[in-house]
Amino acid sequence: MKYDLAIVGAGPAGLSASVYASRYGIKNVVIGGISGGLTTQTHEIGNWLGEQKIAGWEFAQKATEHAKSYGVEIKNFLADEIKKEGEGNFQIFLSNGEKIQARTILIALGSKHRHLGVKGEKELAGKGVSYCATCDGFFYKEKTVAVVGGNDSAAGAAVFLGNIAKKVFVIYRGEQIRCERFWRESIEKNPKIEVLSNTNIKEIVGKDKLEKLILDNPYQDKEELEVDGVFVEIGSEPNIELLKNLKVELDEDGYIKIGPDGKTSVKGVWAAGDITTGSNKFKQIITAAAEGAVAVADIQGFLKK
Amino acid sequence: MSKVIDLSSENFQKEVLESKIPVLVDFWAPWCGPCRMMAPVLEDLAGEFDGQVQVAKIDVENPANQALAAQYQIMSIPNMKLFKNGQVIGELVGFRPKEELKKELQKQLGI
Numbered sequence: 001m002k003y004d005l006a007i008v009g010a011g012p013a014g015l016s017a018s019v020y021a022s023r024y025g026i027k028n029v030v031i032g033g034i035s036g037g038l039t040t041q042t043h044e045i046g047n048w049l050g051e052q053k054i055a056g057w058e059f060a061q062k063a064t065e066h067a068k069s070y071g072v073e074i075k076n077f078l079a080d081e082i083k084k085e086g087e088g089n090f091q092i093f094l095s096n097g098e099k100i101q102a103r104t105i106l107i108a109l110g111s112k113h114r115h116l117g118v119k120g121e122k123e124l125a126g127k128g129v130s131y132c133a134t135c136d137g138f139f140y141k142e143k144t145v146a147v148v149g150g151n152d153s154a155a156g157a158a159v160f161l162g163n164i165a166k167k168v169f170v171i172y173r174g175e176q177i178r179c180e181r182f183w184r185e186s187i188e189k190n191p192k193i194e195v196l197s198n199t200n201i202k203e204i205v206g207k208d209k210l211e212k213l214i215l216d217n218p219y220q221d222k223e224e225l226e227v228d229g230v231f232v233e234i235g236s237e238p239n240i241e242l243l244k245n246l247k248v249e250l251d252e253d254g255y256i257k258i259g260p261d262g263k264t265s266v267k268g269v270w271a272a273g274d275i276t277t278g279s280n281k282f283k284q285i286i287t288a289a290a291e292g293a294v295a296v297a298d299i300q301g302f303l304k305k
Numbered sequence: 306m307s308k309v310i311d312l313s314s315e316n317f318q319k320e321v322l323e324s325k326i327p328v329l330v331d332f333w334a335p336w337c338g339p340c341r342m343m344a345p346v347l348e349d350l351a352g353e354f355d356g357q358v359q360v361a362k363i364d365v366e367n368p369a370n371q372a373l374a375a376q377y378q379i380m381s382i383p384n385m386k387l388f389k390n391g392q393v394i395g396e397l398v399g400f401r402p403k404e405e406l407k408k409e410l411q412k413q414l415g416i
Binding site for chain 2: 035039040061076077078126130134138
């Protein structure tokens with residue numbers, strides 16, 4: 001079977017694109033490892049219009065159900081390769097061996113957590129080093145933890161952990177954390193949270209599990225900071241490994257360059273969401289969903305021709 | 306009916322440690338998004354590996370199960386441990402799409 005549109009990526013951009021495509025009558029399929037993408041790891045979403053407060057996993061589930069309600073199949077497999085076999089003929093090879101054919105492609109692969117890249121990080125992942133505060137925060141009840149980063153995700157994680165842990169350090173390389181005022185005020189209000197600015201982690205130390213962090217800027221005259229857990233929230237980078245064959249044009253940081261209509265440099269290929277340059281790299285659910293919708297509107301015009 | 310066994314501190318010994326076939330145990334919790342997304346994958350695998358691998362899950366939010374979570378040093382979930390003859394022979398932390406988990410199981414168990 002050949003689809004009009006294959007959407008690669010099942011986060012907010014991909015699912016929103018699917019909803020718009022289905023409503024236009026475009027035969028589409030969604031391919032993505034985890035439906036809902038990174039929103040499944042978000043503690044709480046409070047800036048999606050119409051939902052004052054919603055858990056990340058619940059949002060992911062609702063968005064998935066919404067897309068599926070039009071009869072669209074969501075293939076929860078990773079795409080291994082995308083090939084352009086000629087005009088209007090793309091082939092996508094999935095990790096289960098399946099091959100999907102489509103006339104057009106929308107890349108909505110989003111981004112992945114950036115890692116610190118310091119000694120001990122890899123070895124202690126899952127043993128005190130975590131990339132998902134919502135998932136793992138619970139294991140640090142009345143313990144001491146650190147959050148690395150100063151963006152909204154880091155601040156959100158710190159506030160979330162502030163309700164569970166005994167003490168939360170926020171380790172930030174800059175002068176002042178740069179998050180929404182809502183988060184900053186929540187941090188200031190909680191005496192358990194302490195921000196260590198102008199500080200980087202040099203090394204993560206532990207034998208079977210995390211024992212301490214080595215800082216480049218001493219805290220209370222010591223370079224060593226004893227913590228039970230460290231949550232890495234230093235932003236994300238685009239998921240572009242899959243794009244080698246397609247040769248879409250990227251910017252200097254690896255984001256896919258798109259036009260105002262979502263078009264990439266390759267004919268028949270559009271992109272939307274956190275992986276693109278489309279929304280000033282704001283990386284919000286609302287911008288991803290909007291880019292998905294905009295791209296599909298253009299794809300619809302293209303398919304009609 | 307679901308082929309995934311619900312584990313507790315009471316049946317862990319019998320269903321996991323004394324199982325005649327390998328058991329894939331998923332340590333999960335209701336608040337964890339990736340864990341919830343893992344559930345249908347585990348359901349599918351339980352059917353596909355029926356008779357070869359037992360799939361089971363344990364809710365670590367339940368206070369009665371927290372001693373087990375501590376014993377197996379669970380600090381990140383979803384955390385899937387593969388038991389054979391009462392021993393842990395493999396561990397996977399974080400969400401895995403179905404095919405990846407399936408490949409991992411086949412590799413670990415040589416099936």
